[in-house]
Amino acid sequence: MNKIALITGGSRGLGRAGAIALAKHGVDVIFTYQSNQLAAQHVVQTIEALGRKAVALACDTRDVESFASFAQTLNEVLTKQFGRDSFDYLLNNAGTGLHGSFEQTTLAELDEMLTIHIKGPFFLSQTLLPMIATGGHIVNVSTGLTRFTFPGSAAYAIAKGAVEVMTRYMAKELAERQIRVNTLAPGAILTDFRQGAIRNSEQAQAGVASVTALGRVGEAEDIGKIVAAMFSDGFTWVTGQRIEASGGMML
Numbered sequence: 001m002n003k004i005a006l007i008t009g010g011s012r013g014l015g016r017a018g019a020i021a022l023a024k025h026g027v028d029v030i031f032t033y034q035s036n037q038l039a040a041q042h043v044v045q046t047i048e049a050l051g052r053k054a055v056a057l058a059c060d061t062r063d064v065e066s067f068a069s070f071a072q073t074l075n076e077v078l079t080k081q082f083g084r085d086s087f088d089y090l091l092n093n094a095g096t097g098l099h100g101s102f103e104q105t106t107l108a109e110l111d112e113m114l115t116i117h118i119k120g121p122f123f124l125s126q127t128l129l130p131m132i133a134t135g136g137h138i139v140n141v142s143t144g145l146t147r148f149t150f151p152g153s154a155a156y157a158i159a160k161g162a163v164e165v166m167t168r169y170m171a172k173e174l175a176e177r178q179i180r181v182n183t184l185a186p187g188a189i190l191t192d193f194r195q196g197a198i199r200n201s202e203q204a205q206a207g208v209a210s211v212t213a214l215g216r217v218g219e220a221e222d223i224g225k226i227v228a229a230m231f232s233d234g235f236t237w238v239t240g241q242r243i244e245a246s247g248g249m250m251l
Contacts, residue, residue, distance in 0.1 A: 002052075004087040005231060006074070007031040008061050008124070009094030011040040014141070014186065017224030018091055019043060023052040025228045030077060030087065032059035032094065055081060061094045061120035062112075067127040075131065086133040089231045092121035092140045102154040110155045117159035122166060135178045139230055140167045142242065144187040148250035160185075164242055171240030180239035182230060187246025189218040213248025222247075 005022050009015040010031025019029045020043070029047055033040040033056055040056035047054035055077050059070050078084050095116050098109055121140055132138070142164050145157040164183050171181040188198050188208040198204050198217060208217045226245045229235065 001084075003027045003089065003231075004078070004082060004084065005029050005089035005091065006087050006128070007091040007093055008059070008121075009033070011036055011043055011056065014189065014220055014223045014227075015091070015093040016043050017220035018093065018227035019054070019224075020046055020050070021221070021224035021228040022089075022231060023047040023050045023054070025232070026052065027089070027228075027231065028053040028082065030055045030057065030074065032057050032061070034058070034060055034094070053082065061124060062115050064119055064123045067124050070124075071127050071131070074128070078131070086131050086136075088133050088136045090125065090128065090132060090136070090138045091227060091231075092125065092138065094120070095141070097153075098156045099152045100155065101152055105155045110158075113155045113159040114162070117156075118162045118166065121163065125170065129174075132179060136180075137231055137235070138170065138174075138179065138181045139184050139227065140164075140170075140181070142167075142183045142185040144185050144244055144246045144249055146185065147244065167242070168240045175239065180236070182235075182238060182240065183242040184223075184226060184230060185242055185244040185246070186223050187212070187218055187244070187249040189220060189223060208249065211250050212246065213251050216247065218245070218247055 005027050007015050007019050010019045011033035019031050022029055044054040044056050057073060078087060098113055125138060140163050142160040145153050146161045146164060167181050167183040174181060190198060205217045209215055223245055
């Protein structure tokens with residue numbers, strides 16, 4: 001029986017890279033997108049070209065009240081298209097960043113970061129828990145910015161710090177069902193994250209490369225490979241851990 005992964009925010013960036021990498025390793029993929037249906041369909045076609053099944057479902061992970069309806073839709077998709085009532089892997093990836101000083105960050109901005117990065121993954125995982133197979137694996141995406149600091153990232157990093165605490169508690173409490181829960185913390189990556197702040201600036205890329213042991217900025221595909229590795233049989237004895245994928249940034 002093929003493994004099935006559910007990825008939030010899978011139509012672009014790290015989620016897209018993770019979906020494609022998993023498909024290359026024989027995993028079928030269901031992923032969510034917020035509004036760009038065309039981009040989502042391109043990812044579906046790419047995965048299907050690799051010989052795997054793929055389904056894209058609209059979901060705004062900020063809207064906690066919509067999760068019960070999403071779970072019902074997901075259950076129907078699993079039953080009708082995959083012949084199952086469960087899935088194996090959950091990647092809580094969907095999210096956006098915020099650049100602003102601690103002094104100028106507003107209540108609304110901090111609330112948005114907490115909603116996107118904590119309330120969404122917390123309650124979506126809770127809602128979908130009955131559909132996660134015994135022995136499954138949840139990966140929550142954090143950031144290297146919880147270990148090293150750059151001015152302007154306080155609210156975002158604070159929310160991601162909470163993600164890492166959440167991971168440890170989930171790992172402890174879900175171990176009874178042999179469900180592993182880990183954190184993936186990417187470093188600086190060349191994507192459209194924060195309006196492509198790294199991707200669109202040669203100066204920023206040079207700065208990151210200068211403080212990274214492996215001497216370059218990460219690519220989305222680098223993180224996709226890590227996602228596939230974490231959802232592999234080689235990771236079955238790892239839970240409650242923070243795995244940083246930054247190329248050795250700020251060592």
